[in-house]
Amino acid sequence: MPVDVGAASPLPYPGPGVAVRRVVGLMSGTSVDGIDAALLRIDGAGVRDLRWSLEAFESVPYAPERRARILAALSSGTPETLTRLHADLGEWFAEATLHLLGSAGVEPGAVSVVGSHGQTVWHRPPVDGRRGATLQLGDPATLAARTGIDVVSDFRSADVAAGGQGAPLVPWPDRMLFSVPEHGRVVLNVGGMANLTWLPPRGGEGRVVAFDTGPGNVLIDHAAALASGGTATFDDRGHGAAAGRVHPEVLDDLLRDPFFDRPPPRSTGREHFGPERVERLAERLGLGADDGSGWNDLLATLTEFTAVSIADAVARWLPGDVGDVLVAGGGAHNPVLVARLTAALAERGVGAPVRTGSDALGLDPDAREAAAFALLAWAHLERLPANLPEATGARGPRVLGSFTPAPVDGDAP
Known part of the structure; x- marks a missing residue:
């Protein structure tokens, strides 16, 4: 059923109603085993006529030293190590995106947006009347600059700000x-x-x-x-x-x-x-x-x-x-x-x-979460609320994610 999200304000990115989009979804999960990258083709300008196909998928394992850095940051990160990791994850996500597109023979300019979940370093659900908090690393500005593609990231925060768990977002x-x-x-x-x-x-x-x-x-x-x-x-x-x-x-x-x-x-x-x-x-x-x-x-x-x-x-x-x-x-x-x-x-x-x-x-099971965040990025561009309050406990529907435009004259390939 289409969702009425009211009048949309002018935004600095392509608006809703585009008939066909290619979207990359990126996921690095709590197992910290690697980056899943999925290229989704989405046809249709709304949920009523949505059609989709998975055009490419890759799972890029973390090199041992990268995995060790992430795990160390999860257990005992300092402001310095977390800041450095935030920037480096942006680079690693860009590497995974460009490798996926190169393998698929798709130019970055043909991709509407990258939906990047990021790497969760801390997630605290709401408890005893106190709102929750969540933090995912992976600098979207670096990802946008290196790929030349607009990025939607930080999907969980809008739901958490509305009193929700911020998870799960895949429903x-x-x-x-x-x-x-x-x-x-x-x-x-x-x-x-x-x-x-x-x-x-x-x-x-x-x-x-x-x-x-x-x-x-x-x-x-x-x-x-x-x-x-x-x-x-x-x-x-x-x-x-x-x-x-x-x-x-x-x-x-x-x-x-x-x-x-x-x-x-x-x-x-x-x-x-x-x-x-x-x-x-x-x-x-x-x-x-x-x-x-x-x-x-x-x-x-x-x-x-x-x-x-x-x-x-x-x-x-x-x-x-x-x-x-x-x-x-x-x-x-x-x-x-x-x-x-x-x-x-x-x-x-x-x-x-x-x-x-x-x-x-109907797709590689390993691609399921990356494909989900590709679709969530598409929903952001379409101004569609994509949390389910009955699943997260949020006070109401929210458009998820924060938009980072690619630089016009940046250092993308």
Whole structure:
């Protein structure tokens, strides 16, 4: 349904109503594994006649030294290190954008806008009547200057300023991209954190439900790094978890976290489910550098924790007609996690098929969030509110993002 956003003031960027746009979306998530870059072609001047296609997608892994810098800034950043990282991330995002366009054979001048989520360094949801706060780094002026393309960034702040969680923001794009008329469905992203969107059947009366379920890969990834002495950054295809056994008492303790009893809207991040929790568990279990079987047991426990917390959220908070569960993000590549999620859903009476792969979403599942931020940037140019207050808790709809024009005579290629 078209949204009436009222009279628009003159703005220093191309206004709404352009029939065809190419838009780049950039995402660097809480797993800090790399930059996802998607090139979306969007046809139509509004939501009623929206048509889209994914023209190109790349995931650019962070070099070890870049990843180490980001993780250090997340845990103990200073004003100087955060400022330097802000500028450097702008450069890295520009590199990813230009590489994507070069691979696709698309000139930067053919792209309307880059939608850059940035790298979250801190996210505090509202609590006890106090508004939340969120901070994403990745200098949009540098990105615009290096690419010669206008940039929309800082998508979360407008929702937070309206009293919302600032997350999740993907439900509006999910509804545009993935809803179907036949049945409801869950779009589940298992990145560093896990979040889901329940989509009612297209054209139906139901409201979208979306929220963070809790940890995704972040705890598993850190346990894999500790177990390997830093040589691994994730549990490759769940091999470690498959070789271990779950600690029932540890799992029970993890599931007692008060976060899981908090009804939606809700969001979380590394500030709550972070590496320090894994280090405390390793100390509790007395794990040493050479205790391979013990680390596998911890990986099995954390994998079960992620699967069960997601399944509990689906069974407890969704209104029904799950239809199918479409898994995106890094967790889609972990068959042990997917199998445990499937079993945990069935144990809770949710018999929905769990699907991964491009056939599930109609695009590469790894591209889902980058494509979402491309669509959010398009919505900004169209002056369309793109948060869902029922999902974020904001006081009302908001046009998301801040616009940074490319310099006319800048240093773009």
